[in-house]
Amino acid sequence: MTSGISSLANTAATKTSSTGTSAQEIAGNFTQFLTLLTTQLKNQNPLDPMDTNQFTQQLVQFAGVEQQLKTNDRLDNILTSSKAASSATATSYIGKSITADGSAADLTSGGSANWNLNASRAASKAVVSILDSKSNVVGTQTIALTAGSQTFTWNGRTASGISAPAGTYTIKVAAQDATGASVTVDTSTSGTVDEVDLSGSTPVLLIGKQRVPLSSVQTVGLSTTAG
Template identity: 65%
Template sequence: MASGISSTTSSTATGAATKTSSQELAGNFTQFLTLLTTQLKNQNPLDPMDTNQFTQQLVQYAGVEQQLKSNDRLDSILTNAKSSSAASATGFIGQTITADGRTTALKSGAASWTLTPARAATQARITISDAKGNVVATQTKALAAGVQTFAWDGRSTSGFTSADGTYAIKVDAVDATGAKVAVDTQVAGTVDGIDLTGTEPVLLLGTTRIPLSAVQNIGAKLST
């Protein structure tokens, strides 16, 4: 798959929504100023506006103005942060990574996960499901303590060869006493694209999607 970066008009929509909110605040601000000016012009000289009330209205005036300025600054900070995150994510293209996750791609009859049980498990039931959540294969085996690789050749429980695609693993493990053993799962692959349409960049490993925050290790960049 050719490497690439995908994006949509989500950032534009967000900017438009922010602009609309700012315009609404500005409109309220202008309306408040107009009302205050009219009130001052038409007040009874023999019974002028209460000082406390006038002060409260000025505080409201200052609050609206401050809110407008704060919104503009926050928008600028968020835009800069997202741009920085996107620029950082593009550097992952062509890199091999390991990330927390249960989903990986089966390609040409090969898929693998890295399993790390909290301690040795005398029995671990490993379940593999397709993209629709259908269970396609199960296996029971013991897991030693520490990091290890679990490879799947794509064969289903019924003996058929599964089609290439995205598959998820689930591990239910117990130790010799029958107590549950937590098993961390990781996936690895080469980044060939970036999806920037969401709030966080997503790395694309073929059909596998990895949030940038899930990346644990980065390998050397592959030569072309």
């Protein structure tokens, strides 16, 4: 009988760590455990009673299993509530103009692509490279940068002078000051949020085809696009 009780206790502990475990299974095992324990106590040999330390330890083990199940349920509820709140926050960005940390920007057919450059200090020489989706350099331009935030606009033309196809392009900036020392330049992009992708574990904002993680948003404002 004691071995049967031990087996139930061990089974409950093992099932708790399995992904398919249900609270109903543990509750059923616990009820069976108590039934076996009560039966054994009623029918034990008075001259050779069962080891109280053993079944006390098993009771503690079952209590731990029950507490773990409750903790897991509460964590699941917290995660569900957190995801719902995050999704609600993300959808409020639709139609808003945002600035997000990042180096990618969309080029529309026959249009231009814009980036915000923030130089830590003035740079007398900054080589700006534009890369396509395959990380190929399609154009370069050498400019000077002032300290602080400024806008860089690419007209969509490649180094050979032809118009680049519409799509998402990435910018890289290598800047130096008058002494030849490197200057740090942070890049960000702006645009109006068209929709929100909620299919993943975290919401992603979409500006055209450009995907912007919610965590990379720096500023939010009213869209300047005419209705």
